[in-house]
Amino acid sequence: MADETGNNESQSIxxxxxxxxxxxxxxxxxxxxxxxxxNLALAFSSYDCSLIFxxxxxxxxxxxxxxxxxxxxxxxREVTKALLSALxxxxxxxxxxxxxxxxxxxxxxxxxGPILPQLTE
Numbered sequence: 077m078a079d080e081t082g083n084n085e086s087q088s089i090x091x092x093x094x095x096x097x098x099x100x101x102x103x104x105x106x107x108x109x110x111x112x113x114x115n116l117a118l119a120f121s122s123y124d125c126s127l128i129f130x131x132x133x134x135x136x137x138x139x140x141x142x143x144x145x146x147x148x149x150x151x152x153r154e155v156t157k158a159l160l161s162a163l164x165x166x167x168x169x170x171x172x173x174x175x176x177x178x179x180x181x182x183x184x185x186x187x188x189g190p191i192l193p194q195l196t197e
């Protein structure tokens with residue numbers, strides 16, 4: 077029974093992400109923070125997806141840009157898929173209204189890709 081309740085709760089969260097309504101009440105936490113990111117790394121496990129946001133500092137280490145990792149968001153694969161759907165819906169609507177968003181040139185220092193295991197100090 078506990079699994080069924082947890083499953084229903086997860087479904088409700090996913091439905092709210094996919095189909096937001098005007099009935100939502102949004103409250104800003106005292107822990108709320110805002111960050112700038114021009115780099116994104118992805119990491120997947122058997123159950124979760126992590127988005128690691130960073131900023132390219134402009135410094136170089138062995139001719140490679142240095143990324144300062146700033147924030148990580150970890151979510152279930154289901155919520156990740158709902159996020160992808162919401163992003164696509166909103167980007168499509170934006171482009172319909174304002175025109176196509178140009179893809180980032182491959183030679184820029186903004187990258188999205190899998191993260192590698194991190195060395196511990």
